Amino acid sequence: MSTLTKQDTFSPLLEAATDNFNEQRTLGKESFLSQGLPAVKEEEYKFTQISRKLEKEISDFQSAKPIELTKELVDQSIYEGFEGNVLVFNNGHFIPELSDLPEGVEISSITKKEDLNLGSIAKPEKDTFAALNLASFQDGAFISVPKKTQITAPILLLSFFKANFGQVVQPRIWIESGDFAEVTFIEQSVLLGEEIVFANKVVEIKGGLNTKINYYRLQNEGKQFIEVSNIETDIHQDSQFSAVTISLSGNLVRNNLNLNILGSNSVGNMYGIYLLNGKTHVDNHTNVDHTVPHAESNELYKGILADHSRGVFNGKIFVRQDAQKTNAFQQNNNILLSEDAVINTKPQLEIWADDVKCSHGCTTGQLDEEALFYLQARGIDKMQAKGLLLYAFAGEVLEHIETESFQAYCTNLVQERLGSKF
Amino acid sequence: MLSIKNLHASIEGTPILRGINLEVKAGEVHAIMGPNGSGKSTLASVLAGREEYEVTEGEVTFKGKDLLDLAPEDRAREGVFLAFQYPVEIPGVSSTNFLRTAVNQVREYRGLEPLDAVKFLSLMKEKMKLVEIDQKLLSRALNEGFSGGEKKRNEIFQMAMLEPTLSILDETDSGLDIDALKIVSNGVNQLKSADNATIVVTHYQRLLDYIVPDYVHVLYKGRIVKSGTKELALELEEKGYDWIKEEIDSAATV
Known part of the structure; x- marks a missing residue:
């Protein structure tokens, strides 16, 4: 429930699109309007005052249009040493012409797909920004790795952002993999120009049986980048999913990473490192939901905070009553290099099964x-x-x-x- | 080589050293003894540049330079080496990388070419023999999970690698069994030359059976209250520190 009027400012976005996803967009819109923007005391956003930030920094609640992008710029931007296939995104829009599509993988612009159950993994009612994205995402990619396909070279998701003045970019990616598939994604983003951008991203990943999926992210877009992301995956039997999130710069960054462990003998890994300085604010909210027995999750986040930076770590482990023999480990360690740096760290364990191994720990200290x-x-x-x-x-x-x-x-x-x- | 004049130092406002005078020449071994709390380790720490201690009076010159004016790393590069009483465990830092960084920074300061990987490894192999330290130990993180004896041997090994002109051994013997003590002492003795000097800080005379000092000084209440030769150490071993305490304390009350 929210009484914030600021959600009205998003109405230009909410009116915008009509396409194959009208039904889902309506759901997203309703969900967003009923949730509103996070209020000041909203528990999930208590340490990350995103509403105030948006109010202050975003002057034009319109979707930023694609910009001019050259092959040269794309090539220059790919991180040094990368070998693999590159998918290029221009203010959220997938650009096949500038991309280098991997063989054996079905890839297309997400808005061109039909019958895609968007919002079925990253459910709009779980997070207001996931709802906002569902209501008004611009474009993004649909990526499907067929059964028994092993994509050995990583796929780079290279996104370019640029706003004329304080605009919004809302990419959405749907990844699905057949049984026994293996694939690695690397997210790299480039902010062009001097203007502040608000990126609100959703990635839904639907694994098969016995799949192995890695999802790596490098967040180093600089101090004009405000980002909220919702990355959520369903992990099925005998599968492994690993996320590594490296946050080096940004204005305000909120990462929601949710793992739903739906099959036994599966492993979910969440690793992160955040090195913050200036006034950078990075919030990692993770959630692993153990719903079945005999599965494992590992989590390690480490932070070094300097200057006036602020870090937030919230790690939720949910072990349902059926999820016996769960092994869930969580660790968050921080070093504060200045008196003005702040970390809010909160492990949150909810365990309903009685035969599990769960551990968690968090430390905050100075350099030895x-x-x-x-x-x-x-x-x-x-x-x-x-x-x-x-x-x-x-x-x-x-x-x-x-x-x-x-x-x-x-x-x-x-x-x-x-x-x-x- | 080292000249300490009227050195006063305190920690958090509490004076620990109250006027130390000491001259150390090249080729000499000095033992600093004294009861617990007399300021032995403080003296070692102040010479190495530990920041918690504040020098309130006096001066220390090392090879003609004002030692107190130098940062800890520059003291090390000038040739001061402190073997720690409690070597620090540093997870995540490999012993070998650490040592190569240290050796090359010291060499750079002394105007020498950095050692490449091959030369560094062969130097390491040579020095490892001195203290019978196992290669396996050095492939681990620095001091992490080392036994007490292994840590102390690693200190002497580092000393061998850095080739200091003044070595300060801070209670290197504490907690060592006799075999480890022999190995460590043997290493120190082999590194002795006419060009370098050693200060051995110890509570017990036992170490001085193996590292034979030219001079023995007794520290009490932050001052050197007695100096002599190795016989003084034997006398302390026999009679303990009480007679010195009494002598000094009664003199003070007169």
């Missing part, structure tokens, strides 16, 4: 001065010693990236940021 002195006493420069210690703290998250080129690229970025590169 004794360790720093030890390194200095061996002749290592103070700044480098700090970098070495910070990388030692956070670097382990990157080990969970299986794509070598992406791991190397991110390691490099992280080390550069931490001053631990020699």
Whole structure:
């Protein structure tokens, strides 16, 4: 329930589209209007005052139009060392002409598909921004990996954003995989121009049996990028899903990552690292829902916060009564480098089964001065010693990236940021 | 090489060192002994540049330079080495990478070429023998999960790698069994030369059976109250510290 009037400002968006998804869009709109924008005290957005931010920064609640995009710019923007296929998105619109489509995978613009049950995984009633996206998403991609198909090279989802002045981009991606399929996605985004953009993204991932899906994200768009994303996946029997989220810059970033474990003998992994400075605000809200017995989830998020930055971690583990023999592990560790940096961390475990192994822990501290002195006493420069210690703290998250080129690229970025590169 | 004059230092406003005077020349081994709380470890820490301690008076020159003016890393690069009483465990930092970074930063400061991977490894192999340290240990994170003895051996190994001119061993013997003590002492003795000096900080005389000092100083209440040769250490071993305490305390009340 909300009394916020600000949702009215979204009405230009809500009126906009008519296409194959009118029915779902209506559902999304109704859901958005009944939920409204998060109120100041809304529990799920308590530490992330997104409504106030949007009110202040977004002046034009219209969808940003596609911009001029060249093959050259696309090529320049792909991270160094990448080998694989690239899907290009222009202010949310999928651009097949600039993309390099992988063989054996069905890919198309999402608005061209029919009979797609959008909102069935990322349900609009669970999050108001998921509802807003369903009501008014512009475009995005439909990606289907057929049964028994192993896509060995990663697929890069390369998104370009640019607004004329404070506009909204709402991409939506639907990924489905047949049984025994394997695929890795890497999200990279580029913000062009100086204007602030609000991106409201939804990714729905529907796995098959015995599938393996990796979903990696690099968030490094700079201080003019406001983003809310809802990434949700259904994990079926004998499958593995791994997400790694690396957040290095942004204005205000809210990541909702939801794993629904629907089949036994499956594994859901959520790893994240956030290195924040300036006034960057990054909020990772994760939720893993164990509904069946004999499944596992692992979660490790590490943060280093400097300056006036703020981090939020909220990790919910839900173990239903039927989900006996669940193994669920969660860990969130933070280092605060300045007195003005803030972290709000909240593990949230709800366990209804009685034969499970669940653990969680969160720590927040400063850099270990004794360790720093030890390194200095061996002749290592103070700044480098700090970098070495910070990388030692956070670097382990990157080990969970299986794509070598992406791991190397991110390691490099992280080390550069931490001053631990020699 | 090292000249300490009227050194006063305090921690959080509490004075610990109250006027230390000490001259150390190249080729010498000095032992600093004293009861618990006398300021032995503080002296070692102040020389290495630990920030918690505030030097309130006095001066320290090392090879003609004002040591107190240098950052801890520059002291190390100038040739001061502190073997820690409690070596720090640093998960995530590999022993080898750490040491290579340290060695090359020290070399750079001294105007030497950095060692490449091959040269570094062969230097490591050579120095490892000194303290009989296992390669497996060095492939792990720095000091992580090392036993007490392994940590102390690793300190001496690092000392061998960095080739300091002044080594300060802060209670390196504490917690060592006799075999480990022999190995560590043997390493220290082999590194001794006419060009470097060693300060051995210890509570017990036992270590001095193996690392034979030229001078023994007794620290009490932040001052050196007695200096002598190795016989002084034996006397302390036999009689304990009480007689010195009494001597000093009664002198003070007169």
